[in-house]
Amino acid sequence: MPGGDQEPGSYYVGVDVGTGSVRxxxxxxxxxxxxxxxxxxNRWEPQFNHHEQSSEDIWAACCVVTKQVVQGIDVNQxxxxxxxxxxxxxxLDKQFRPLPVNHEGxxxxxxxxxxxxxxxxxxxxxxxxxxxxxxxxGGVMSVEMQAPKLLWLKENLRETCWDKAGHFFDLPDFLSWKATGVTARSLCSLVCKWTYSAEKGWDDSFxxxxxxxxxxxxxYSKIGNQVLPPGASLGNGLTPEAAKDLGLPAGIAVAASLIDAHAGGLxxxxxxxxxxxxxxEGQPVTSRLAVICGTSSCHMGISKDPIFVPGVWGPYFSAMVPGFWLNEGGQSVTGKLIDHMVQGHAAFPELQAKATARCQSVYxxxxxxxxxxxxxxxxxxxxVDLHVWPDFHGNRSPLADLTLKGMVTGLKLSQDLDDLAILYLATVQAIAFGTRLIVEAMEAAGHSLSTLFLCGGLSKNHLFVQxxxxxxxxxxxxxxEVESVLVGAAILGACASGDFASVQMQ
Structure with missing residues (x-):
């Protein structure tokens, strides 16, 4: 964050909603x-490849964690x-009440x-x-973006959801609305996941x-016709109702939000x-690739001019850092894949027991x-004889093929703890090779990358980093600060407060 005229003892709260928890x-x-x-x-998987959550459950979790982090301080700071x-x-419906995104109603x-x-x-x-x-x-839309999900709802849940819907929010924008009552959307979410253009707005023809x-x-009233840059202050700040829920003072500045990976990148x-x-040291910020490693991995590179990279999302103008174009590569469910490979192995119970005895994590x-x-x-x-193809949930970048499946070659009949450890290593290596493939695609298109900046849960694993x-x-x-995503969220709040002129790094 750049220097400013902030008051001594000023604090900022960052809230990060991930796949499995709120922090x-x-x-x-x-x-x-x-x-x-x-x-x-909570998460629900009513059938294969259907994954659902509850906005009320997520907001309740936000309230729990914010109250915890401000204990013992003067909240007026x-x-x-x-x-x-x-x-x-x-x-949500026209009265902002939840609507079902499932056949069960x-x-x-x-x-x-x-x-x-x-x-x-x-x-x-x-x-x-x-x-x-x-x-x-990147030339091909991902199934993880919002347009295909919206079309699925229209075609499959017309009466119970589509016809009653009043508001479709990206989750980061839902949270800022819940805190302020302002329905403005963040430029970050609309540009990166909804086909909005920072320069041209919505494209009717699409x-x-x-x-x-x-x-x-x-x-576009249902998906956003007021768009603000990340870090912009929303309305009159935190509403009295939301302030009571969160344990924070009413009226404090609330920022236009970011997608979680983009907060980590910031x-x-x-x-x-x-x-x-x-x-x-001394190299331009455009030579850095931020890799946010959690349930999935996201690879964020910025440039002064737009660079089109086949199979890599973007270029998005000012979607993460103001004034810079963003390219976003990604590997879907990387952390989840490591868990899947380890927990599904025959030797996993033995691993659990030995790790517990040593008071260690399994990793x-x-x-x-x-x-x-x-x-x-x-x-x-x-x-040397064991290889994993890691696209168990399709390939996000740079192949951009959601139909791809995973593969393991070089398996033996033995299933002891050594085999589990080596399979784990091969999975981590496969993910790292995926990062290399993304770097090579970005450099071939015109990026000049020299250093990886890692953050997120997997960056705590020294083998993954090595x-x-x-x-x-x-x-x-x-x-x-390992929790760079939370720092990024707090930077937004600091910018919205007026204590800092911009989220821009100095």
Missing amino acids: AALVDQRGIILAFADQPI IRGLGFDATCSLVV QSHRNIIMWLDHRAVSQVHRINETKHHVLQCV WKMVGLEDFVADN GVIGADVRGYGLAC AYLNSHLDLIKKARPVGFLT MHADITGMPVVLSQ
């Missing part, structure tokens, strides 16, 4: 986290609040999650149009061509590296176990 942090003017809390949230969240689709389950792949036929039809807006999503002309007819890509002797135990069996060679060579350094051949920088 909050109390952050000071230097960007240092002083308090942290998290709370799990809190100047701003910022939200980030997954790019999931929230559906369960209205509390009113969110289609980002990782939901129900709209496969819809996204194929959208991509067959070859409409020019697709040029800004919505008409894909069968969603309803939005054009009502001047929190880490502008890090001050002076004085650490790092190779990237800390696996990392130490790999060190025991690697003998004289570097640990990476343990997988494999990314080894396989990409690039130095890796880790943030002093």
Whole structure:
């Protein structure tokens, strides 16, 4: 965050809604986290590839964690609040009540999650149009974006959902509306997931061509016709009702939000590296690739001019850092894939027992176990005969093929703990090779990348970090604040408060 005239002892609250939990942090003017809390949230999978959540459940979890992080401080020193969240689709009726996104008619389950792949036929039809807006999503729209989900709702839940709907929010925008009563959308979510253009606005011809002309007819009131840059102050700040829910003072500034990966990118890509002797010191910020590693991995690179990268989303203007174009690569369900491979192995109960006995996480135990069996060679060579193709949930970038499936080759009949550890290593390596493929695609298109800046849960795993350094051949920088996503959310609140002129790094 740039220097400003902020008052001594000013604090900011960042709230991050991830796939499995809501987290909050109390952050000071230097960007240092002083308090942290998290709370799990519910998920439903009524059938394969259908993933749903509840906006009421998520808001309740936001209230729990914000109250926890402000305990013991004078809440009147809190100047701003910022939200980030997954790019999931929230559906409300004209009175802002939840509507069901499922055949069961369960209205509390009113969110289609980002990782939901129900709209496969819809996204194929959208991509067959070859409409020019697709040029800004790498040439091919992802099933994880909002247009195919909206079309699925229109075609499958006409009476119970579509005809009654008054508001379709990206989850980050739902949270800022809930806090302020302002329905303005963030430029970040609309540009990155809804085909909005920062320069030209909505493209009527696209919505008409894909069968969603309803939005054009009502001047886009259901999906957003007031758009603000991330960090802009919303309305009169926190409403009295929301303030009571969150345990914060009414009227404090609330910022236009960010998608969670973009908050992580904002929190880490502008890090001050002076004085650490790092190779990237003195290099432009455009040489950095922020990799946000959690349930999925997102690869965020910025440029002064627009760069079109086949299979990589963007270029999006000012969607993360004001004045810069953003390209966003990604690997769907990377953290989830590691869990899937490890937990499904026959030796997992033994691993759990041994890790528990040592008071370690299963991954800390696996990392130490790999060190025991690697003998004289570097640990990476343990997988010389075992290879994983990691696209168990399709490929987001740069192949942009949602039909791809995963593969493992080189399996043996044995299923002991050594085999589990090596399969885990091969999975981590496969994800790192995916990052390398994205870097190569971005560089071939015109990016000049020299350093990876990692944040998110997987950046705490030293094996994951080491494999990314080894396989990409690039130095890796880790943030002093591991929870860079929460720092990014708090930066939004600091900007909205007026204490800082911009979210722009200095």
